[in-house]
Amino acid sequence: MAELTTGELMLIEQRVTNASKSAGVAYLLWIFTWPVSGHRFYLGRPGTAILQILSYFVLIGFVWLLIDGFLISGMIRDGQNRERTRLMDYLRAEKDEKAVAAA
Structure with a gap:
């Protein structure tokens, strides 16, 4: 397996930073869209968002919502x-593909 150069690792970190979700937006969604679990949809967790919405009907969802803040x-x-x-x-x-093609 080919090791990555420092430049490639820096590029990865830059892309990760650019693609990262904002904590501020997530917390605002948690506060203002809690009935529809907007923060979980925003963070790419639609399955647990739907489960959370459904769990509001048995009150466990409200506890789950508070835990989500952490x-x-x-x-x-x-x-x-x-x-x-x-x-x-x-x-x-x-x-690896380039190395195989060059060989």
Whole structure:
């Protein structure tokens, strides 16, 4: 597996930063769109957003909503890590293809 150069790693970090969701927007959505779990849709978690909406009917959803206030930063970090891994895998695969083609 090809190792990435410092320049490639910097490019990945720049792309991850550009693609990252805003914590401020996520918290505003959490505050103002809580009935429709807007923050979870924004953070790319539509499945749990729908589950959260449905759980409001049995009151557990309100507890879940409060806990989400503490989880938002972790959800953003998870999204950044997934994007970082995706980009690194893509660049490594691209370098491996070039190495095989050159051989």
